Amino acid sequence: MHTGIQSPQGVWWKPVRGGEKLWVGIAFAWCLVLFAMMPLWHLRGGQNPSGIRSKVDPQAFMARTQEFIRTYQVGTENGIPVVEPPPGSDIYLMGMMWSWQPVLRLRKGAQYTLHLSSFDVNHGFSLLPFNINFQVVPGYDYGLRITPTEAGDFRIVCNEFCGIGHHLMIGRVIVVDESEPAAAGASSGAAIGGGNL
């Protein structure tokens, strides 16, 4: 018997005994269970971070967001445009020092493809009080298929440090019930971009 600060003499490659062997076996089996969980959840789970990923120039993303705002704007709040896109559409949310553009008005139960990106530095998308978080990286479009499951008034807090005004960066998402009428001025059905026409 020797300690960890003494040089082992002769051959130390010896068979593993009893309790230690059992523990290594249990630990390895548990590791395999953990390993299986992530792929299985992609098949069975309701919430996955995969998304549709593509590179995008920040200027181009800004242009898309502005066109999205022009098309579906229904109002303004604290200087930030409020938009109500039709169910099933592509919706855009852009982080910039230090605000989220625009305020989104969504419909419970409808499906949307949410495009997240940044105009300047890294930002953090944190939907509260639900606590759903994604990294927002300039130059990359993170497309997430979302379905609001609850009506209410939500906040998007930035949770990636983005400069001195970081803690002031808070956005808003409103989810209305299926039955509620569309806000005045909301158009419906028009596709964005129109590049396919």
Add this chain to the structure above:
Amino acid sequence: MSADFRTCPTTGLKVHAQADRLIKANAVVGVVALLIGGIAALLLLLTRWQVVHLLPADWFYRLLTVHGMNMLIFFILFFEMAILYFASAVLLNSRVAAPRLAWFSFWLMVAGALVVEWTMFTGRADVLFTSYVPLRATPWFYLGVILFAVGALLVVAIFFATLIVAKKERTYTGSIPLVTFGAATAAIIAVITLGHGAAIYIPTFLWSLGIGNVDAQIYRLVWWGLGHSSQQINVAAMVAVWYLLGALTVGSVVINEKISRIAFTLYVLFISMAAAHHLLVDPGLPPTWKVWNTSYAMYLAVLASMIHGFTVPAGIELGQRLRGYTKGLFEWLRRAPWGDPGFSALIFSIIIFGFVGGITGVTFGTEQINIIAHNTLRVPGHFHATVVAGTTLAFMGLTYYVIPLIFRKKVAFWPLARIQPYLFAAGMLIFSVAMTFAGTFGVPRRHYDISFAQAPFDFQFSPAVDLVMTAMAIGGLLAITGGAIYIAITVWSVFFGKPLEAEVKA
């Protein structure tokens, strides 16, 4: 030649005078960095605790940068450099290879650290520890980091050279001790880590001068090859220190060299992949990449920690039983030296690292669970359990042996030293668990004001958040008290302590 050595009266090891001095210098600078990071910690804590909300916003983010750099880079790496000299030259009775280069590397690291401190404190680098591009700091900041990293890389090279010198000069027989083996895995991981560091900080330095461009996602990918891997140096070094403290405090034995060494090797092979944990909800990487890498390829590095979590306590038990504590199941534990701060620090380090740090880390290392954890306080809750209550506490425990064995001074304020690990461990446990709970409510990390007082929209967290944030503050204050006691003991012992006599000249 032999005049350069002394024989340690406690361990019988021959200690090279240069190793002695290098260990002292690195340990002292490490503790100074700990002091700077600790003062920052106190001010940050009193700011995030909204009742006090001490600092203005700019100084909050500035000191957050200072805290991260001093704790995660300067304190811990200087201390690890000391451990590398100890595990190579001292444990193998050898001289330090290339002592002049060793001193050059030490001063290079000090110079790099000073440049970084200067840029941070003068507000030229308010980019936090991660310095995510395109947030921009002064070029001096990146240059300071590069100088520091080059110095550290040279020390790692000297470590390997010392292993070769010891082997050639036959300063030991048989194989290298397990603690040296563990330190060698930490050194290999350090090479991988610093390689990533060079790959990202050099282009970023050039970018800060206006040369070329750095993609924000690629920066995150490569930077975490540095940022997370550097924490794996800490894990490997900490586990080596567990075996070391076990041997020094209770004469704990190595149950099976093969199993312990395989476990260390698993760290080298798989742990670098863990960097992917930070990118689970990033837009630039596919799910297959995320799943494979965040599971460290079948969680084989987690397996390594689970093995050490068994073999270290088992070795302690067997060591105690060999010393005669054989009654019943638990006499070995009851009669353990609980008043020896080296021993209590070892035990709390194992428990908090494994149960709090390990479980929280593996949990939100799962792709889907990461959605509810990313960039919330759950993340610092996790790594304060691993790198502070785990690594730092183990290093603190080791200090109580470094002071008499290397500095040859009596540990000052012994009654305080006896309770220091209890105070620090209890504080960090409360702090980490409270942070983790706050994170489950979505409280963001690195955030100046969660009352959103001047923001365009209001938001109110659940009232339970006030409670856990108060618990976090109390835990943090306890831990900072423990840390302050540690620094007071260390500084007093080293500079004003009573010298130990009974020295044998070789």
